[in-house]
Amino acid sequence: MAEDSVYSLKMRAEANGRHISGAERILPEAAVGEFAKALLERAMHHANGRPDFVNLKIEKLSADEVRSLEALPVRTVEVSSVEQGRNVMTQMLEDSGVANAAVIVDMLYQTSGMRGAILLDADTLERLEPDHQRGVRATLMDDAESACKGANSCKDHYAEAIVLATKVANAPGMIAELCISDDPDYTTGYIASRKLGYVRITKLKSPGTPKGGRIFLCRTKEIPAEQIIAYLEKSPVRVTGVRPLHRESVFDKKGFVNRNLESLKHDNLFRDEFIFDSAAAPCVKQGGREILLLSSNDYLDLARDERVIKAAKDALEKFGLGSGGSRLTTGSTVLHRELEYELAKFKETEDALVFNTGFAANSGIIPALCPPGAVIFSDELNHASIIDGCRAAKARTVIYRHNDMHDLADKVRMIDPRQGGLIVSDAVFSMDGDIAPLPDILDIAQEFGLFTMLDEAHSTGVLGESGHGIREHFSEKRHPDILMGTLSKALGAEGGFVCCTAEMRQFLYNKCRSFIFSTSLPAAIMAGARSALEIIEQEPQRVRMLRENVSFFIAELAKYDIKCVSDSAIIPIHIGDEGRAASAADQLRTHGIVIPAIRYPTVKRGEARLRAALMATHTHDQLAFAAHLIGQSLQEISCLPVS
Ligand code: WAQ
Numbered sequence: 001m002a003e004d005s006v007y008s009l010k011m012r013a014e015a016n017g018r019h020i021s022g023a024e025r026i027l028p029e030a031a032v033g034e035f036a037k038a039l040l041e042r043a044m045h046h047a048n049g050r051p052d053f054v055n056l057k058i059e060k061l062s063a064d065e066v067r068s069l070e071a072l073p074v075r076t077v078e079v080s081s082v083e084q085g086r087n088v089m090t091q092m093l094e095d096s097g098v099a100n101a102a103v104i105v106d107m108l109y110q111t112s113g114m115r116g117a118i119l120l121d122a123d124t125l126e127r128l129e130p131d132h133q134r135g136v137r138a139t140l141m142d143d144a145e146s147a148c149k150g151a152n153s154c155k156d157h158y159a160e161a162i163v164l165a166t167k168v169a170n171a172p173g174m175i176a177e178l179c180i181s182d183d184p185d186y187t188t189g190y191i192a193s194r195k196l197g198y199v200r201i202t203k204l205k206s207p208g209t210p211k212g213g214r215i216f217l218c219r220t221k222e223i224p225a226e227q228i229i230a231y232l233e234k235s236p237v238r239v240t241g242v243r244p245l246h247r248e249s250v251f252d253k254k255g256f257v258n259r260n261l262e263s264l265k266h267d268n269l270f271r272d273e274f275i276f277d278s279a280a281a282p283c284v285k286q287g288g289r290e291i292l293l294l295s296s297n298d299y300l301d302l303a304r305d306e307r308v309i310k311a312a313k314d315a316l317e318k319f320g321l322g323s324g325g326s327r328l329t330t331g332s333t334v335l336h337r338e339l340e341y342e343l344a345k346f347k348e349t350e351d352a353l354v355f356n357t358g359f360a361a362n363s364g365i366i367p368a369l370c371p372p373g374a375v376i377f378s379d380e381l382n383h384a385s386i387i388d389g390c391r392a393a394k395a396r397t398v399i400y401r402h403n404d405m406h407d408l409a410d411k412v413r414m415i416d417p418r419q420g421g422l423i424v425s426d427a428v429f430s431m432d433g434d435i436a437p438l439p440d441i442l443d444i445a446q447e448f449g450l451f452t453m454l455d456e457a458h459s460t461g462v463l464g465e466s467g468h469g470i471r472e473h474f475s476e477k478r479h480p481d482i483l484m485g486t487l488s489k490a491l492g493a494e495g496g497f498v499c500c501t502a503e504m505r506q507f508l509y510n511k512c513r514s515f516i517f518s519t520s521l522p523a524a525i526m527a528g529a530r531s532a533l534e535i536i537e538q539e540p541q542r543v544r545m546l547r548e549n550v551s552f553f554i555a556e557l558a559k560y561d562i563k564c565v566s567d568s569a570i571i572p573i574h575i576g577d578e579g580r581a582a583s584a585a586d587q588l589r590t591h592g593i594v595i596p597a598i599r600y601p602t603v604k605r606g607e608a609r610l611r612a613a614l615m616a617t618h619t620h621d622q623l624a625f626a627a628h629l630i631g632q633s634l635q636e637i638s639c640l641p642v643s
């Protein structure tokens with residue numbers, strides 16, 4: 001039985017006179033309705049924009065004028081650079097007996113912005129298409145099975161190209177076709193002919209370039225150009241045997257994960273999870289065992305304080321658990337604002353803004369403050385969240401040597417950032433326990449009009465006579481623009497915050513993406529943190545006890561020849577080799593002490609260390625016991641071979 005009547009469908013969409021999409025089909029009568037709808041859908045919803053003009057042309061063809069052609073055989077040449085791709089194309093053209101192959105490929109690379117192809121005489125290099133701007137377009141073609149393959153398939157560069165290439169390769173007088181996609185991110189192009197088949201070349205341009213074009217290379221000795229053009233434009237073709245592209249090797253997802261895990265283990269950088277059955281107190285329970293914890297950042301032991309828990313409980317009952325929305329929509333309660341006023345008072349600023357985590361604060365604030373053109377000056381030992389903030393910012397980042405104010409001043413002076421910028425530093429460095437020279441940072445920033453940002457995650461509740469932080473420590477009257485901190489360490493709660501001027505708060509409230517696009521913290525957390533803040537004000541002895549514990553512990557370690565320095569509650573015990581640090585931590589665990597081995601990428605490779613963090617409530621007995629065991633295990637691991 002003969003097929004139904006056959007129709008050509010052509011869609012073209014424009015906006016402001018600019019082409020935005022086009023597609024065509026050749027279909028049996030029964031499929032016309034469905035595909036017409038799908039083509040319109042494609043016209044109306046194209047990534048290039050919304051059209052103001054759509055042309056859908058439906059035309060009956062006489063079935064016997066439609067030629068059926070077998071799809072060209074396909075192969076793929078993987079190349080590793082554009083240059084290599086270009087050479088492969090040139091070589092294949094030469095092998096097809098074309099003189100001037102390099103000149104022709106060069107011409108392809110000069111082409112862009114055409115709707116159609118260059119029709120080029122291979123012998124005279126004469127352009128034969130009547131309209132050089134537009135080029136000649138191959139049209140009236142389709143995959144013979146498109147009616148069965150469904151109307152809703154999205155644009156498939158390969159499927160469309162193989163149909164076109166098959167039609168073109170069968171044109172009278174045709175020698176070869178060369179093609180580079182004009183899609184900025186589609187780097188695969190091809191060379192095709194009846195002799196070569198369809199040869200895909202994986203890199204013909206670098207990603208991001210909107211250049212692309214086609215050359216139809218022909219001989220007109222026996223066939224006049226008009227006849228070639230008439231075939232390309234007017235002779236309907238249906239291509240059979242178009243198969244979806246077979247990918248030799250799909251990406252190995254499982255292998256990706258496993259290779260990463262293996263390499264972490266090999267480098268002694270794999271981390272296991274410790275699971276506790278109790279709060280992070282000096283003594284914790286783990287699997288029924290009592291363990292001495294020397295790694296909590298709950299420095300003042302407030303997370304489990306009765307008053308803190310009661311405040312949180314009351315708020316929990318009143319406000320429920322989750323906040324249900326971003327601060328910009330429905331996630332602000334009086335408790336959020338009250339805590340912010342208290343934080344501002346605590347840090348002597350006009351106002352404050354609470355973030356979901358310290359990480360969210362740092363990684364969001366820096367990009368907000370540093371647009372393209374600005375320069376960020378960042379200490380080489382800054383916390384990962386600051387590094388990620390720098391990476392996310394469109395500004396340039398300049399790293400200065402750790403706490404080296406000469407290096408910082410030199411770099412600022414040399415770069416002379418006229419479009420603004422930021423100096424950003426940890427107040428207490430999280431892996432070293434030392435303090436940033438705040439007054440010097442403020443001096444340098446002042447001279448050049450730079451913003452300043454200090455991360456007080458480990459200094460709030462720790463530095464200064466009464467724990468107010470780095471300004472109290474230096475008796476500094478000036479304010480950094482951004483005094484960032486966390487609720488999750490000495491305040492025993494959860495979240496990050498920024499203390500700043502009222503205008504800066506408004507700026508961040510409106511500009512900081514990590515703040516805007518997060519559901520706010522529960523009111524119960526706000527109430528708990530506020531209570532903790534009150535306790536720090538009322539009981540400054542906690543801060544003194546913490547400081548006293550640090551001196552005691554450092555003196556105990558010295559008894560075992562372990563020399564440590566720290567200006568905070570973080571005490572690094574330097575080991576160096578990752579494997580030794582990991583063994584020391586493992587050994588201490590078996591003896592009932594948790595003190596983690598800090599390794600790359602938290603610190604540089606070869607600078608692994610045990611990192612003790614003390615609490616105000618550790619007893620001297622506990623600390624003396626810990627120092628003794630640490631001394632013992634360091635002696636044992638020093639006999640281990642360096643891994
Ligand atoms: N007739 C002649 N030339 C055309 C036509 C046509 N129907 N359609 C496009 N061109 C020209 C025009 O100058 C374009 O700028 C250029 O070709 C590239 O067109 O196996 O996407 O539609 O994975 O961007 C190759 C697939 C994809 C390789 C090619 O071309 C693979 C592609 P694009």
Ligand code: MG
Pocket residue numbers: 181182183
């Ligand atoms: Mg394209």
